Amino acid sequence: MRIAEIKNHLSKFRIGIAGAGGLGSNCAVALARSGVGTLVIADFDMVEEINLNRQYYFSDQVGMMKTDAIKYNIKHVNPGILVITHQIKLDRINLSEVFSGCNIIIEAFDNAAMKEMLIETVQTNMPGIPLIVGSGMAGWGKTNELKCRKIDETLYVCGDESSEVSDNLPPLAPRVGIVANMEANVAIEILMNISD
Amino acid sequence: MIVDTLMKIILNNREEEIGKESITVNEMLILKKFSYKMRIIKINGVLISKENYDSTIIHDGDEVQMLYLMSGG
Numbered sequence: 048m049r050i051a052e053i054k055n056h057l058s059k060f061r062i063g064i065a066g067a068g069g070l071g072s073n074c075a076v077a078l079a080r081s082g083v084g085t086l087v088i089a090d091f092d093m094v095e096e097i098n099l100n101r102q103y104y105f106s107d108q109v110g111m112m113k114t115d116a117i118k119y120n121i122k123h124v125n126p127g128i129l130v131i132t133h134q135i136k137l138d139r140i141n142l143s144e145v146f147s148g149c150n151i152i153i154e155a156f157d158n159a160a161m162k163e164m165l166i167e168t169v170q171t172n173m174p175g176i177p178l179i180v181g182s183g184m185a186g187w188g189k190t191n192e193l194k195c196r197k198i199d200e201t202l203y204v205c206g207d208e209s210s211e212v213s214d215n216l217p218p219l220a221p222r223v224g225i226v227a228n229m230e231a232n233v234a235i236e237i238l239m240n241i242s243d
Numbered sequence: 244m245i246v247d248t249l250m251k252i253i254l255n256n257r258e259e260e261i262g263k264e265s266i267t268v269n270e271m272l273i274l275k276k277f278s279y280k281m282r283i284i285k286i287n288g289v290l291i292s293k294e295n296y297d298s299t300i301i302h303d304g305d306e307v308q309m310l311y312l313m314s315g316g
Contacts, residue, residue: 157316159281212315
């Protein structure tokens with residue numbers, strides 16, 4: 048299939064991204080470049096200096112809300128897509144409203160308890176919507192341990208499922224970026240299998 | 244002691260033999276020494292919430308999926 052046909056197909060869909068940190072910002076940009084029509088991005092944080100080691104922001108954006116900064120960056124990458132942002136901390140109550148109408152939801156939090164909350168909420172309150180999760184991407188190297196696992200039709204996990212961040216095993220751009228792009232890649236695979 | 248295999252389950256796509264007729268989710272976690280707390284468990288595609296780990300029984304032939312959630316992103 049040619050790139051124009053791929054972009055035309057992907058333009059019909061809406062993807063929700065929960066978090067705009069290392070996973071969310073990089074995943075969103077990959078999806079925007081691919082031409083996914085609408086991105087719904089939720090985050091409550093501000094861009095900080097330490098985020099620049101892996102997140103899709105620039106040094107002059109430190110202090111901006113991540114939702115504003117990612118919207119600006121995506122518009123410069125692909126002005127043709129719609130970006131809807133929610134400056135909000137997602138919880139069990141607001142999640143299904145924020146992501147209503149999304150064809151796919153991408154988990155892009157950093158905190159394990161938040162990942163767990165999101166999976167439980169989406170799988171319970173939004174049955175049938177595919178959810179793509181990132182788990183295990185701290186540190187460096189071990190490239191071949193990063194993988195995607197389909198648990199069932201509605202749940203996919205990307206990462207090594209074992210490397211947890213700590214002071215001595217921080218998240219770095221390459222492994223976080225690989226997993227963010229794996230999540231985007233799974234999303235595109237799902238959407239390309241949906242016929243018009 | 245010889246323990247006959249009484250049931251087989253599929254755990255993360257691999258067949259596992261359990262020497263009992265049935266087992267609760269919590270009993271499976273202890274038996275398999277799965278101690279890490281941040282996790283999602285699905286049985287035959289149905290998500291099992293933490294408060295039901297003691298009351299949910301895994302039967303012969305069930306497909307169990309467990310996903311560990313690591314901080315980082």
